[in-house]
Amino acid sequence: MNLPNILDARKRTDKKTEYIYLNEEYDKSTFSSKKYYLRTYGCQMNVHDSEEISAHLESIGFEKTDDLENADLVILNTCAIRENAHDKLYGFLGRCKHIKESINNNLIICICGCMAQEENVCKFIMEKHPYVDLVFGTHNIADLEKLLINKKDNKQNIEVYSCEGNVYENVKYHRDSNFKAWVNIQYGCDKFCTYCIVPYTRGKQRSRKSEDILKEVKELVKDGYKEVTLLGQNVNAYGKDLEGEVSFAELLQKVADTKIERVRFVTSHPWDFTDEMIDVIANNENIMNYIHLPLQSGSDRILKLMGRRYTKKEYIALFNKIKDKVENAAITTDIIVGFPNESEEDFNETLDVVNTCKFDSAFTFIYSKREGTPAAKMDDKVSLEEKEQRLYKLNEIINDYSLMNNQKYVGKTEKVLVEGVNDKDQTKLFGYTETMKLVNFTGDKDLIGKIINVEIIDAKSFSLDGKLKEE
Template sequence: MGVSFEGTTFCIHTFGCQMNKHDSERVAGMLEGLGSLPVGTIEEADIVVFMTCCVREAADTRLYGQVASMKNIPVRDGSPYEKRYIAVGGCIGQRDGEKLVKQLPHLDVVFGTHNLASLPGLLASAIESAGHSVEVLEGGAEFSTALPADREHAWAAWLPITVGCNNFCSYCIVPYVRGREKSRPLEDIAEEARRYVEAGVKEITLLGQNVNSYGRDLYGEPRFDAVLDALDDAGIERLRFATSHPKDLTDGVIERFGTLRSLMPALHLPVQSGSDRVLKAMNRRYTRKHYLGLIEKLRAVVPDIALSTDIIVGFPGETEEDFMDTYRLVEEVGYSQVFTFIYSKREGTPAASMEDDTPREVIQERFDRLVDLVQRKAFEANQAELGAIVPVLIEGTSKRDEAVLAGKSPKNQTVHGPVPAGRTADELVGTIVPMRIDEARTWYLSGTVVDD
């Protein structure tokens, strides 16, 4: 590669899931390793990388709008280039490939989900040729964990254990852009975890489109409970994972919530719908009864476990009765957090060809009803923390006030509290401190740091 990146600047804009955030850290690690420096804005950057998501239509619209608007942003003073180089990776890059440069002629590089390591070479080729460089592979030989990384936080790390997905939910584009499910060897996962612990990492989040099916391709059966055991043995203080598919959540994994020191009492378990008819049309392969049975087992092990979920409103053919099945399930479970979405058609998925004549205003009214319920239940769940002493991992300060700490409880609740007298925010970031909860709102808790 004849092009030098020494003294150049870059910024990365990341859309979508935690896996994209992890991939962005790897892209940053590669560019920094070549001598490029990270900056916070497009205006300051010689190279701009978009790590994209195509799960919902809004992400497409956002990407095309942002890339198109960059035509009018002048190159920074001191740039070694006559133009700003723009690269698009992630799921939209994988899905659209050459189509992107046809629709956005000032785009320079497109790469997919399977070839992060190609980005420096593709950028160099685009710079040397003053043309476009596009490379989208159908599969990758290695996990991106083999690449250098610039982690966003020294005290937290993403740790992918699988890539791809075999589930083919009828509304989801992910298996088509991330490929079939592939697991990392357990020994590699455990070794990476040990390195993080030795480096002072406090919290690891295991990643996969469906972590619960980890190991089926390697060992003939899921071994996710063995992964949890290995991470706990590695000495990590806090362990989380995302995302779980209800059809693959085993009793062994549920039991770990009661036996493992490090496993936090919080679980994201996407239900998507409370209607058996809609679940079947979604190809989710579980029933409402099965899902509620999992909730019962989880609460038998950890009665106050914090549960979160995803719900799609307006799936093709959803009736008022179907919606009310979902509404009643949310009432019954009492989630701490629910990510609610109005169905977004994704071309290439089976659901995209399903007919639906439900008026948009009806879907919106159902969505609004559900959001009201979600907020009420989240507020009720947080009231249980009033007066409790909670260990909080300090992540930084409030965006509104640098004198106020911001962190996460074991249940993944956001917690705010004033910087204690005689201490500074900088010395507390990345540490776990006890806080007494004095106020509980819908989406956050407020408290006071107390003596150990």
């Protein structure tokens, strides 16, 4: 039993990152004919972690199922970014408990991901949810096989480490797609923005070696993948923690040189966005002209309280530089409304940036207090009602600009990577343009996984309608 600890999670030492090359093979018959159900909450990092979890489970014989009642093992890969994530997890755990009591007494219930790294969550699970069999954290996913093989019947085990973390290589993934792939280039974060829990749940910034990243990308190219998204909590700080390693701009160039058809990356921090990066994006056709550039606030006072390391003026200057150099760039952002004691004036500064930049779209949130972060201790006199009104006003403006930006596509022909059948209308396919616009159109399922030309015939705030372009 190992419980997480916030003080250890916050620590940063001079200890060098260890690179661990996995090579253990497991016996597939250990859990043969057993089924696992995996539910993922949160960001792309979690989605990709789930692809790793699946591969670990399949290496000891488990098979995937989408039917919760038919599962022998349930894994909930959680997110800790917002407070309401807890309610979602505990709500779903109630369903699992019911199944364990009424349908399958041997059901194994596991919790992992960022919430598992929180002290209060583990204590709550020990006290109120004793039927949960295993809790493991973000630092020991690679031990999953051993944790399950060594599991003692009916005994709850919590194995969560609060440490700076290592880098695992030779990791296997059960990828959800056979044409687009996530590729981790960097783990953890050392920025410690005052509202954010990530530096505590994911450890210090650790970059993978560029040779290992390029090997993975080249294998994906060989396997016919069309698109890679380079993934990191602070992707453009890549290499800063590794002596003698290339910069993010240089890495981006090397990935583009593999000739994969599409290269994307998330998430960038404006503070680490260099001119060299902008040039590499502008000069390589296979690096997509889509950039997610979190703003968080337009008020210099709030940005300082958030520990974001840039001012409103610097953010706008960077935005303009990207727009000037990268042809037809689409830029999206994240905005937090109602950070402790955000005044009407502060909020208006955010609206001013939105009206200046006219973002293609934005993920907007009401500030959510995360226990253990500096912002959680800040006194806050702004009411929830006021914050909701600000969010509503912001979203109206954002949606207007999204529609305005989307309308510019009408009549143009766009290259679309076709991803699948539209959930709501099975007669339609959907895919994404180079600038990450969602396009719905009628076409044959054979097109899934291909990059094709689509003529845009209509625009909405959140999507485009298209028509297959006859070649």
